[in-house]
Amino acid sequence: MKETTFDFLEKLKGVMNFVIFDIKGSTFTLLTLVYLIVSSVLLVFLAKRLTHFLEYRFFATRIAERGNRSAIVTIIRYLILVFGFLFIFKSAGFELGAFSWLLGALGVGLGFGLQNITNNFISGIIILFERPIKVGDRIQVGDISGDVVAISMRSTRIITNDNISVIVPNSQFINGNVTNWSHNDRLVRFHYPIGVSYKENPQKVKDIVLKIANDHHGVLKEPAPALWFVEYGDNSLNFELVVWTSTYIQKPVVLKSELYYIIFEEFAKHDIEIPFPQRDIHIRSGLENSKQL
Numbered sequence: 001m002k003e004t005t006f007d008f009l010e011k012l013k014g015v016m017n018f019v020i021f022d023i024k025g026s027t028f029t030l031l032t033l034v035y036l037i038v039s040s041v042l043l044v045f046l047a048k049r050l051t052h053f054l055e056y057r058f059f060a061t062r063i064a065e066r067g068n069r070s071a072i073v074t075i076i077r078y079l080i081l082v083f084g085f086l087f088i089f090k091s092a093g094f095e096l097g098a099f100s101w102l103l104g105a106l107g108v109g110l111g112f113g114l115q116n117i118t119n120n121f122i123s124g125i126i127i128l129f130e131r132p133i134k135v136g137d138r139i140q141v142g143d144i145s146g147d148v149v150a151i152s153m154r155s156t157r158i159i160t161n162d163n164i165s166v167i168v169p170n171s172q173f174i175n176g177n178v179t180n181w182s183h184n185d186r187l188v189r190f191h192y193p194i195g196v197s198y199k200e201n202p203q204k205v206k207d208i209v210l211k212i213a214n215d216h217h218g219v220l221k222e223p224a225p226a227l228w229f230v231e232y233g234d235n236s237l238n239f240e241l242v243v244w245t246s247t248y249i250q251k252p253v254v255l256k257s258e259l260y261y262i263i264f265e266e267f268a269k270h271d272i273e274i275p276f277p278q279r280d281i282h283i284r285s286g287l288e289n290s291k292q293l
Contacts, residue, residue, distance in 0.1 A: 032092050039092075043084040051077040070135040071128050074151065116171070117154065123170035124153040133173060138181040138249050141172055147250060161251060187220075187246050192256050194227075194263065195236035197273035202229060202237060208270060212262050213243050218255050220244040236275040 055073040063069045128151065133139055137148045139158070146160035156173065158166045172178075181188050196205050206227045213225035220243075228240040241259070248255040267274060 035092055036088060039088045040085070043081065043088065047077050047080045047084065050080065070151065071131055075128055078153065116169070120154045120170045123174040124151070124155075126174055127151060127156070127170055133178065133180055136182070138186075140179040140181070141168060141176065144168065181249055186249055187244060188249050188252075189223075189242060189244050190248075190252050190255065192241040192243070192259060193230075194239045194241055195233065195275060196239070196267075197275045198237060200237065200272050202239075204270070205237075205239065205272060208266050208272070209239070209241055209263060212259065212266060213241060216243075216255075216259060216262070218245050218248045218258070220246065 051073045054076065055069050059069045059072065063072070127133060133148055133151070133156070135148050135151060139146070139148060141158075144158060144160070144166050146158040146164075146166065148156060149159050149165075150157040151170075153170075155167045155169050158168060160166060194205075194209065209227050210225060213219050213227075214221065219225055223244045225241065225243040228242060230238045230240050232238075243255070243259075245255060264274070266272075
């Protein structure tokens with residue numbers, strides 16, 4: 001029995017030490033492959049657990065803003081992974097100089113076939129350091145509007161008001177126009193048009209609308225809301241309600257709807273007419289035209 005076990009161990013040792021390929025003296029065996037797989041999985045797991053601890057425990061009491069914590073933790077995670085993989089390959093007996101030909105081939109591949117991936121990767125690094133956007137920001141890029149929930153090295157994930165996840169390549173934030181509603185702070189101003197009939201008193205309209213805005217819980221008292229007299233329109237006196245909010249930054253249409261509902265009810269109570277386009281058509285008969293001639 002002992003001899004059988006010994007023979008099995010010797011055969012297993014021979015299999016594990018079987019050289020798959022040799023690169024300038026650096027041998028790659030089945031044992032090396034197992035070591036690389038186990039070490040890589042363990043490295044990724046530990047990096048994830050460590051950065052999760054840093055973001056939600058260590059930095060949570062030291063850095064108040066979530067976006068700053070996320071950016072710092074993301075950079076730390078990738079540094080851990082880069083240096084961790086370098087250590088794993090070094091400890092496996094590989095000299096990095098032996099892979100110079102592989103790095104060269106990868107460089108050519110990145111230059112031709114992986115241009116978009118490289119562009120997004122570099123853009124991700126720029127975003128993490130320059131921070132034009134950060135986790136928690138309300139942004140609009142193209143036709144997409146939502147909250148930034150995650151920034152990786154290749155793409156950024158946005159959650160829309162419909163709870164839909166949109167994955168946006170990082171290069172779009174560097175090469176295109178991006179509207180960041182909360183870049184400075186979560187305080188924005190919205191403009192809502194209002195029109196009334198020409199027979200109405202503008203001051204009365206102003207008093208009613210401003211009272212509605214000031215009474216709404218989502219409208220800030222400072223800066224105070226305002227009602228601008230914009231123009232004399234074709235069919236109405238046109239105003240613009242200007243309100244500041246920090247709670248409806250993610251749902252401006254909801255705030256607009258709530259204000260419009262109340263404004264409509266108050267206008268009805270005070271007999272203030274909301275006009276609609278009207279056209280007068282004058283028809284002349286052929287006989288009247290002939291008399292004029």
